[in-house]
Amino acid sequence: MTLDISAIRRQFPILDQELIYLDSAATAQKPQIVIDALKEFYAKKNANVHRGMHGLAEQATTAYENARTSVQKFINAASPEEIIFTKSCTESINLVANSYSSRREGVRGRGSVVLSLLEHHSNIVPWMMCGAHLHWINIDEYGNTRLEQLDTYLKQENIELVAITGQSNVLGTRPPLKEIIQKAHAAGAYVLVDAAQLVAHHQVNVQELDCDFLAFSAHKLYGPTGIGVLYGKRELLEKMPPFIGGGMMIKEATQTGFTPADIPQKFEGGTPPIAQAIGLAAALEWLEQFAWKDIEEHEHALLKHAEHILKNIDGLKILPACHPEPDEGRHAQDVMVRRAHHDMERSGCLSFVLDKVHPHDLTDILGEQGICLRAGHHCAMPLHKRLNIPASTRVSFGIYNTIQEIDILADAIQHAQKILQ
Amino acid sequence: MDLYAENILDHYRHPRHKLPLPKEAPPPTGEPACRTGRDQGGGVVIHHESNPACGDELTIRFGIKDDHIHNPSWDGTGCAISQAAMSMLAEEFENISIDSAAALTPKQIFDLLGVPISPRRLKCALLGLHALKNALHIHYGEPLQVWTQTVSGAVDEI
Ligand SMILES: Cc1ncc(COP(=O)(O)O)c(C=O)c1O
Numbered sequence: 001m002t003l004d005i006s007a008i009r010r011q012f013p014i015l016d017q018e019l020i021y022l023d024s025a026a027t028a029q030k031p032q033i034v035i036d037a038l039k040e041f042y043a044k045k046n047a048n049v050h051r052g053m054h055g056l057a058e059q060a061t062t063a064y065e066n067a068r069t070s071v072q073k074f075i076n077a078a079s080p081e082e083i084i085f086t087k088s089c090t091e092s093i094n095l096v097a098n099s100y101s102s103r104r105e106g107v108r109g110r111g112s113v114v115l116s117l118l119e120h121h122s123n124i125v126p127w128m129m130c131g132a133h134l135h136w137i138n139i140d141e142y143g144n145t146r147l148e149q150l151d152t153y154l155k156q157e158n159i160e161l162v163a164i165t166g167q168s169n170v171l172g173t174r175p176p177l178k179e180i181i182q183k184a185h186a187a188g189a190y191v192l193v194d195a196a197q198l199v200a201h202h203q204v205n206v207q208e209l210d211c212d213f214l215a216f217s218a219h220k221l222y223g224p225t226g227i228g229v230l231y232g233k234r235e236l237l238e239k240m241p242p243f244i245g246g247g248m249m250i251k252e253a254t255q256t257g258f259t260p261a262d263i264p265q266k267f268e269g270g271t272p273p274i275a276q277a278i279g280l281a282a283a284l285e286w287l288e289q290f291a292w293k294d295i296e297e298h299e300h301a302l303l304k305h306a307e308h309i310l311k312n313i314d315g316l317k318i319l320p321a322c323h324p325e326p327d328e329g330r331h332a333q334d335v336m337v338r339r340a341h342h343d344m345e346r347s348g349c350l351s352f353v354l355d356k357v358h359p360h361d362l363t364d365i366l367g368e369q370g371i372c373l374r375a376g377h378h379c380a381m382p383l384h385k386r387l388n389i390p391a392s393t394r395v396s397f398g399i400y401n402t403i404q405e406i407d408i409l410a411d412a413i414q415h416a417q418k419i420l421q
Numbered sequence: 422m423d424l425y426a427e428n429i430l431d432h433y434r435h436p437r438h439k440l441p442l443p444k445e446a447p448p449p450t451g452e453p454a455c456r457t458g459r460d461q462g463g464g465v466v467i468h469h470e471s472n473p474a475c476g477d478e479l480t481i482r483f484g485i486k487d488d489h490i491h492n493p494s495w496d497g498t499g500c501a502i503s504q505a506a507m508s509m510l511a512e513e514f515e516n517i518s519i520d521s522a523a524a525l526t527p528k529q530i531f532d533l534l535g536v537p538i539s540p541r542r543l544k545c546a547l548l549g550l551h552a553l554k555n556a557l558h559i560h561y562g563e564p565l566q567v568w569t570q571t572v573s574g575a576v577d578e579i
Binding site: 384 | 424430474475478498499500502541542545
């Protein structure tokens with residue numbers, strides 16, 4: 001069944017205005033049902049959770065815990081306790097990096113973390129801050145991760161963890177997670193998946209993937225801002241020390257110390273994002289009415305159309321647009337094989353550069369016409385450095401975008417080009 | 422009025438006082454992107470600033486002779502607004518006293534540009550001014566100023 005995009009668009013009140021929103025990778029728009037869920041909670045059910053015996057508190061607690069179960073089902077975690085609510089994907093990754101570095105009963109001893117050049121700063125800086133030794137997996141000229149480098153790193157003894165994005169927020173490429181996870185596990189390393197982009201475009205099944213941690217934010221998934229999710233395997237979460245100290249994360253506190261609560265409360269110090277959890281559950285329920293296959297087909301058609309029409313604009317280069325690194329010659333055969341397999345399959349977004357036109361100028365002019373695109377380094381400076389560009393312009397899609405919007409965008413880019421060149 | 426007015430595009434396409442300057446190495450991990458300049462002797466000040474939000478970069482260099490700005494030049498990459506504003510500013514502060522240079526305000530930059538600057542383009546427009554102010558702080562041996570100081574007051578102007 002194909003999606004009825006006009007009917008979907010009508011559920012997003014923000015799309016009532018003259019707006020071509022192509023910035024869903026930054027944050028997705030919210031359907032009315034999610035907005036209503038937030039409003040309804042504050043208007044009729046607001047109370048703190050896990051404290052108080054009154055009826056309202058009980059209702060709020062039930063709704064909050066039901067949201068946890070919704071997330072568990074959404075990513076097929078083994079149990080709801082493996083779902084931790086945080087403030088964002090960023091906080092989720094910081095939680096793991098922090099527990100990891102504290103090393104008391106952390107993930108394991110001090111060691112090295114393997115990252116890819118596709119990573120968002122959220123999946124880079126926390127590992128720098130925790131003092132891990134970093135090894136970078138480069139990308140080839142198709143934006144694919146060079147797995148032979150992962151193999152090399154994993155042969156070293158002290159790789160503790162591989163932190164990898166499920167889907168690049170710049171190139172739209174998807175590293176082969178299953179293969180990476182299998183390789184890492186075979187070498188005794190854990191894997192954290194940054195699924196911030198991935199979850200909004202493809203079905204994620206953490207048990208099938210067998211990842212150890214997975215992080216994402218609700219707001220890129222048609223849900224509210226202010227809430228993120230960390231999935232972690234039970235046995236790891238149980239071993240990890242708490243991250244934020246405060247109310248609700250303890251079993252007992254005395255004048256000299258405290259005993260942490262069981263998971264998941266152990267990692268949810270302070271009043272959690274209650275309304276946001278309920279909003280997230282509403283977003284997941286809303287999303288469930290569509291088959292992933294239909295969403296993927298629709299977004300694939302958008303991307304193919306965008307690639308086709310944009311690459312014909314004079315002076316426009318769709319990224320990666322980079323050359324192989326000098327030492328890649330040695331892996332020529334390997335590269336050929338990979339090329340055959342995934343000749344630049346993008347998902348969710350594509351980014352480009354335009355000759356003599358700075359992304360900020362371009363997006364400012366497009367913005368004047370109600371066309372919303374993101375310009376800059378998209379919090380992926382190491383990737384832009386690798387591509388040898390300071391900044392790029394990104395077109396990113398949500399379920400509500402249409403082919404016509406891309407056509408309008410292409411005309412508008414050419415118009416802006418005339419002004420600026 | 423149109424942001425991309427002809428005078429802005431003219432400065433962008435034909436920047437004044439723009440010369441290749443040595444690009445400094447990126448700062449080590451964890452250090453702020455704004456690097457301190459160095460006095461190369463003979464009263465020459467060189468200073469680099471970037472706008473971390475968008476990656477625009479400017480390096481400015483000038484001599485100081487008899488308390489006046491002498492022979493300014495700059496180099497950088499970025500959007501039309503940041504580059505045009507820098508080009509206009511370089512013309513403006515050539516041969517003025519360092520006191521007047523230190524007293525330059527955001528409003529003067531907006532007047533040079535001659536078009537309304539929206540809050541989202543504030544830092545583009547003021548990157549050159551920010552670099553100049555900090556270059557002068559280096560000259561005086563003062564601590565560098567942060568962005569909020571450079572843009573303070575500017576929001577009321579736009
Ligand atoms: C790949 C990726 N990881 C992490 C994040 C961080 O998400 P948040 O800012 O919601 O914590 C983003 C958001 O831009 C992202 O695209």
